[in-house]
Amino acid sequence: MRILVANPNTTEAVTARLMAAAAAVKAPATELVPMTAPRGVPYIATRADAVIGSAVALEMLAERHRDVDAAIIAAFGDPGLGGARELFDIPVVGMAEAAMLTACMLGRTFAIVTFSGGLVPWYNECLDWNGLRGRCAGIFALQGAFASIADVQEEKEEALVALANRVVAEAGADVVILAGAPLSGLAQSVRDRVPVPLVDGIQAAVKQVEALVALRPAKATEGTFRRPAAKTCTGIPEALRARFERRDG
Amino acid sequence: MRILVANPNTTEAVTARLMAAAAAVKAPATELVPMTAPRGVPYIATRADAVIGSAVALEMLAERHRDVDAAIIAAFGDPGLGGARELFDIPVVGMAEAAMLTACMLGRTFAIVTFSGGLVPWYNECLDWNGLRGRCAGIFALQGAFASIADVQEEKEEALVALANRVVAEAGADVVILAGAPLSGLAQSVRDRVPVPLVDGIQAAVKQVEALVALRPAKATEGTFRRPAAKTCTGIPEALRARFERRDG
Amino acid sequence: MRILVANPNTTEAVTARLMAAAAAVKAPATELVPMTAPRGVPYIATRADAVIGSAVALEMLAERHRDVDAAIIAAFGDPGLGGARELFDIPVVGMAEAAMLTACMLGRTFAIVTFSGGLVPWYNECLDWNGLRGRCAGIFALQGAFASIADVQEEKEEALVALANRVVAEAGADVVILAGAPLSGLAQSVRDRVPVPLVDGIQAAVKQVEALVALRPAKATEGTFRRPAAKTCTGIPEALRARFERRDG
Amino acid sequence: MRILVANPNTTEAVTARLMAAAAAVKAPATELVPMTAPRGVPYIATRADAVIGSAVALEMLAERHRDVDAAIIAAFGDPGLGGARELFDIPVVGMAEAAMLTACMLGRTFAIVTFSGGLVPWYNECLDWNGLRGRCAGIFALQGAFASIADVQEEKEEALVALANRVVAEAGADVVILAGAPLSGLAQSVRDRVPVPLVDGIQAAVKQVEALVALRPAKATEGTFRRPAAKTCTGIPEALRARFERRDG
Amino acid sequence: MRILVANPNTTEAVTARLMAAAAAVKAPATELVPMTAPRGVPYIATRADAVIGSAVALEMLAERHRDVDAAIIAAFGDPGLGGARELFDIPVVGMAEAAMLTACMLGRTFAIVTFSGGLVPWYNECLDWNGLRGRCAGIFALQGAFASIADVQEEKEEALVALANRVVAEAGADVVILAGAPLSGLAQSVRDRVPVPLVDGIQAAVKQVEALVALRPAKATEGTFRRPAAKTCTGIPEALRARFERRDG
């Protein structure tokens, strides 16, 4: 099984983190195919960034969907996920949805813990989009700046562990999601320092997308996720345009 | 007061419809500035289309925001609205939110009536994004195809009036929103044929954006709609890129 | 356009505040018609007060609705609004609904800040009636007594600004509504001292009612806001009784 | 134990119906004290009627609260209930809340069945006020007019039984509330003709208010239902005014 | 009227507390029949305990339902309530539902205060099962261990009163439920030390079950609470098995 790990951020170092964490949990037969956004922002944090990231994610999937069995949109917040699920025939999973749905099987409530307050509004919208407000004990972020998106995981490790512990004690979270692609792998490395299960977005996404492929769901031919009718469009990269115009089969 | 009417669809005929309906209700001192999407899809209908339309909407506002006092994202569904509200200093209003919020002052429940079932999933997501599920008596669409987006209003007028009447009788809607930019102006022309108030998206948006300008709200400098910090990005049209990178003042 | 500003409190000084704030934002062609409650309580604060204020509001509209194009129920909490919307043919807007709906176009969440804890329960019920719980970051009030309802705005200005700032920092509100008729005008005067948009109830109501008049919505002849059938009643002031009994045309 | 049955409608025949149904279930030691509204509308049906009925209900309680141990606001929809609960020291129960809360102990979902569609909007607001939307299988009304409010119960008996049966079969209601004071007593007389438990508003209210008196809850001296501070008011009947002004002890 | 007070805990001392508190509020003609769980856990606290308690509750009712007019499942959390309501013909009421529904007639919001944090998750699930999240100001528990379930009421009286007062002041609760069978009777003894109404679970349950018996609701013969069809089963105590297999009439 080949799975596209589409990082809609332009930062290669984040892709490397994603791949390392993903490799640690993938099934033996799974081949992970990395891809870093060829355009866009270095790190999607705001709603405005997510608009760009959503378009980029569709472009990335349009380039590569024929070569893989499934795809992960590898930014917590899942830019472009609904559109991707309409447009492509393969299963597509978002890191945030995978993390949250997985967390639901480990407790009644999950908290989302991340490294920057700037991410909270977008994560809040993602939570509502998933309809999981009632399962969420809160979204919590460190305050203050960080030095580099590539190394924020090491820089903030102590602070994140402390925040996760506080969230368990004070907000009553049964599970903690360590959210944001730059934190990929952290859940495993600090597993013994937080007294509830931790969930890592990319790892959850790898297992969820493997599950979907194994279950062989049919692509919808009716309903709101059937592939849209052909529509002529302009000013869009060729691969995506071909997909919209149904010139690609 | 100058208001940008940014149609994120590429169909000029829809812009013309929007402008005609807008002109009928604008205040004397308001000047409406039309703009049609320079790239994208002819008519945004699906979630995938909305991803493209969201990016295009930000690009359009980046081009013109310095020339106007406020802007309308003139597609029902409000592509890119949250991002635009972060990124720009002027008030930005979406057609769907304006229609729904206006409808709330005319009754307890509103129904959304539109001309194509393909629009319903996207409208549903927009309704949830606005948190107004509890005020909505349902989203209802005509079945079957239409000949041309430019003339769907005339083609389907009888069917839309019949559907609106059925929705009032059977779904208990206090207000009916005639949704979709191609229906602009229809609410006024069939006003006497439906026994509850009708709301037209662009007309509601014009009045709401005029209201916001008159109220002179400050641009947030804290909170989730403050302008994001500068962020280098690549592969994005220059005006929008300058806005992201805060090179534009 | 003539708009009735119906203050259902008996305090003339509050009406004066309302009119001053309203005048600052009204359109040039709008004429505002003030009216102070001829009976009732000096200032509606509790649910019991609101029962009285609701009846008084209907009486006031019955007296004057033929002379105006629209009306504002000018107490935050909107006493009698649903009944007024049934009974009269003109648009009627409440200060609270106008403030909350306007705030929804300026951010994802609004906080309501007011000068007395006694108002909170009633405001809470109003929030629920509008179905906007999911958009509200909380209702916050100063603690302690105030000297005079007429001058509470000046007396508490510093404390209200401090509370608004705290609400932005701690409750994550994107917008702050300064609620209560005695605070009319405060939002504009402290506009630069709170880092998010402020909304003033009467100012929002003026713009919203102007918007409704411009949109010319038909009075419902079906549905839950059609005018009720004639009903004989007793012990009710003549103008209102005539309206209930449909003797007034 | 003396219980005031305050009918906020002016129709004596409805009070008689209420008293007969109440007498059938009251405890031996309970004395029921009937009171018919001295002013207002013959039958509260709309939101506008409820505004009047709310004020009348407070006036009635102000007249009689010193003579009784508790009171029932005997109109389905509970006009003035929140205000009454603030203002008076005795327990006050509404017919609708009593019916709905009682129904919750007989099934997961209740349906509300009534004789006139005109009542539905008001009942809907009452349902939301009680926060019980999730327990309600729907509000259903007969269509068409009725001859007399006094005799609507006999006139519509067959139609109401048929509607109740349909609601059980099609809407999945576990319990049916026969709503509206004019239907008082009907639940017992048609008990064997509907295959789920029926709830009668006044009978539920009698038992609930007896329960509250037996439990001897303290009147709140803090929180949102403490008695409001004295407030001078004008144009209000003397007994109620004395209560507002705290001149009555 | 004979009412079974079925304590699904195995602790006799808790049954004694329940009976004493129940006796203080029952109607003169009511006879209370105590029963302590013959097997199970000493005190149901966790979800796992509740699984055992639910089965035990059905077994207890199967033993005794023919001898009584109604039954109370006398553990806050209401183990087995839904199943009991299906299986038996008599009214069955849970202590938690009775307390919460009663509290709804004494204020807009209730808080649940209990003596051990270990109970909170189960109470949370019970709250959601009742659909009353919107009426609840929170579930609050003392921290730290207690010496004996039989005497926890006296041991923790001061701490519980202090917590109840804090909850009123800080969480805005209109009513406080003192939850957990071991606290039976406490609400009356500390009635004057908390400034809002207190509700006692067993006392509320006695009055509610008396109310249901007086109202004579029919057992459902359709809908989701009709008695299930006969079903052969194995390994279940004889009385309950006979009920499942409909061999008991």
Add this chain to the structure above:
Amino acid sequence: MRILVANPNTTEAVTARLMAAAAAVKAPATELVPMTAPRGVPYIATRADAVIGSAVALEMLAERHRDVDAAIIAAFGDPGLGGARELFDIPVVGMAEAAMLTACMLGRTFAIVTFSGGLVPWYNECLDWNGLRGRCAGIFALQGAFASIADVQEEKEEALVALANRVVAEAGADVVILAGAPLSGLAQSVRDRVPVPLVDGIQAAVKQVEALVALRPAKATEGTFRRPAAKTCTGIPEALRARFERRDG
């Protein structure tokens, strides 16, 4: 990896169906360990049945949890799941939760389709327990009786396919869950006859439990799913009693 497939029904034929469907999707290295309830009901359908099934599920896991890496509670409705998650150290997944959470990654809304109306109330409670009401397009059941639980899948295949198609067309479901252990395997065999993705409960559960094992979540040592303190109990099968009393390590 060894996974216990604990069927809390006593029908061996259902276990066989579960195992066949599970085997079709399991990973190569996964060993499935079947177990049929040694006591209880042949098929859990009602809330009362679920009470029995919940206790039986805990007993089954107590017997076998030391021999496996994870467990599936293999009845749609997930009897005893919350308690099991507290009590045991291994991951435990329910068939209903696994199906619903998996469905969330295949569309916005899922419908639950089953073979008997008697199951609907219990499934409704399970849906609410999972907090996924907003993602569910409805729970739909065939009407009428079936001949045998072992063969209901073949008997009703045509009717279930027809119902699934109707649900897609009329209720707008993006995904259909074929619910109930006796339908195990049906989703794959009718995959091409329904135009949206189908989800099979046991297959989803196998993949989800494999995912959890791969992710190696820590057992909570704080929060609401930490293992409960030792508690002496009586009348409970020895293995479960040892687990409650913490005599098993």
